[in-house]
Amino acid sequence: MANHVIAENYVDFYKEKGKHTGLGAWLLTTDHKRIGIMYLVAIVTFFLVGATLGFLMRLEMLSRGRTIMDPQTYNSLFTLHGLIMIFLFIIPGIPGVFGNFFLPIMLGAKDVAFPRLNLLSWYLYISGGLFAVVSVFLKGGPIDTGWTFYVPYSIRTGTDVSWMILAAFILGLSSIITGLNFITTIHRLRAPGMGWFKMPLFAWALYATAWIQLIATPVVGITLALVAVERLIGIGLFDPSLGGDPILYQHLFWIYAHPAVYIMILPAMGVVSEIIPTFAHRTIFGYKAIAISSLAIAFVGYFVWGHHMFSSGMSDTARWIFSLTTFLVALPSGVKVFNWVATLYKGSIELGTPLLFCMAFIFLFSIGGLTGLVLGALATDIHLTDTYFVVAHFHFVVFGGGGFIFFGALHYWFPKMFGKTYNEKVSKAALGTMVIGFMLLYFTMFILGYEGMPRRYYDYLPQFATLHIVATVGSWILVGGILVMIGNLLVALKKGKKASMNPWGGRTLEWTVPSPPPVENFEEIPVITHGPYDYEYNINGDSDKMEENYH
Amino acid sequence: MLLADATNYVKDVDNVMIYIVTISVIMLLGVTFTMIYFVIKYNRKKNPKGANIQGNLWLEIIWVAIPTILVLTMFYYGFSSFTILRRVPKDAMVIKVTGQMWKWSFAYPNGKKYDTLYVPQNKSIKLEMNSVDVNHSFYIPAFRIKEDVVPGRTDYLVFNAQQQGKYDVECAEYCGMHHAYMLNKVIVLPQDEFQKWVNTPAPPAAKNESPAAGNASKTQTGGQQGQKGQ
Structure with missing residues (x-):
């Protein structure tokens, strides 16, 4: 591999003169790296909007009764917070940004299989986002149904549900196309010699995710379209007063929306499987177990949707079957956690920021996963469903898991994406602050939930007041940490020192190309002769020297 | 306000909760402290060269088998308590x-x-x-x-x-x-x-x-x- 030779005189993809210049170089690009950066800008923007809404909700909950807003506004805020965080941040997050930027490079390819489809996918994402934003300012007012659009309320409310459904529909299309693109890329564009089990685990995770995107997303598209039809012409599929069935809607919604949880978490698990061996400077423990557990999660994840409906009036038979399958889906996640920890055994561990993100992830995600067992058991779920316990549980999984690793991935690949290094002291302090704020905010909610605080409540009974104050204070600390973290990266973009080709000593292919990479990634397509985390084999003679340069 | 005997069913739910939470806390602390211990013990300064252990089939079997047994007991316990809730006494x-x-x-x-x-x-x-x-x-x-x-x-x-x-x-x-x-x-x-x-x-x-x-x-x-x- 002679790639490091070109490191001195090459043109990175930002500076490469293409057909278009200026804004056109971005908006008309088919380069997977530029599309990845465009996703990054859009997704972080939507994350900050969603976080602001969450921050305002917590502020409202600081005291009983009205604090800063009326109930209708609060109901819209939690709906929009959920929709933005789920459809515009966490589902497209890691695949859109890091999947696009790194999947082709990690496979030894020049781009994804369908570069133009990839750009279309970004435009659909942006259009969906714009529709969602526009719907807030229309005559009916912002949607107030909760992100789940449960009928019959979503059929009866006067707010602009149909526009938001259109937005979700378009975002779903974007997700399907990205999934299709990644599946094809992984099947067709692996470098010569890269058999399935020589593929990086991030690619495995994206592969499992992409199948869920492709197969499950159409279900929610159809279901939401039917809700819109019901609103427009009263066709009577879901509304019982027209002969429809509200429980049927819940089944159809969760047939997608539960697998969607794995769309949110699997890519994050893939990132963790990359970061840990890099910072432990040793090969991953149980490569095949981690790879196959991704597929197992994706597969079993299709058969657990009913656990969202244990108190919905579903038959008792359905309740116990879904409870059983729910417990089974916990097993492959456990396998991953155990293998990650085992990868640290006898490693040579450098405590870099990305590894600390992974450790925070393992801690927070384990709490999220283990409280999932409480919710998988029928007796306890009946008590806890639709309370703050559930809110806490899914924030630990989706935010403590997926969200933290979105930013962990950003810190891991930042030197590669932008060719700059950031201040690690500040990033570590920011992460520590985020974890403390996170625990105060969300762990408190487990207790509130067990004491009987229902979710989606504008107001609360006096016995819940103290813990609500603790949670709100936690939200301030969490937001402070997030702002410092993002500020630190923005400063690094402007003033960061130049990053070397392989600052962390990684072994996967993205560390064999310059930072930032040239347009076609590789001067010559690499030939793969060894596994992705092979530390016996020195991938480029001077990688150790580069590590020294960095320190 | 959360009395343990407000109804004859409350204890059943709380016992399931205690059972699952106890196992969960043990698992969480086990994973977290093992992780922190490894990070300290195998620090790059003390341990400049990592060992390339690819995996261990027996460990994989153990950490699938034991959790399988544990979650099946949780399932059963949660299910059997729940059936009490669904039983309607004739004189209700x-x-x-x-x-x-x-x-x-x-x-x-x-x-x-x-x-x-x-x-x-x-x-x-x-x-x-x-x-x-x-x-x-x-x-x-x-x-x-x-x-x-x-x-x-x-x-x-x-x-x-x-x-x-x-x-x-x-x-x-x-x-x-x-x-x-x-x-x-x-x-x-x-x-x-x-x-x-x-x-x-x-x-x-x-x-x-x-x-x-x-x-x-x-x-x-x-x-x-x-x-x-x-």
């Missing part, structure tokens, strides 16, 4: 519950209707629940029970209150603007007092002594109840 008194935006109302076997739930102590109660508009969920946290109340169908809940007192009732399925004020109380009376109460016809304009009564109508004008608490 049936009270019809109606949910609507944003209040509950109750109808007793003798035809009495009221807007607060009064029940006799040590007697099985079956709530048969309907909604006239959108989905609601009838939730009594102190009893650890909840069931959605869905238009077009009848769902049920069963409980047997052991302790006299007042317990909160909350709507747990989002139902629009005043969802948070769709509150009520269960008031558990000794059997003779309950008989007296249920046989006294409700006054035409049912003014209720319970502080929770009429919550919904009061708060529709802007959350006064909440402001009192500030």
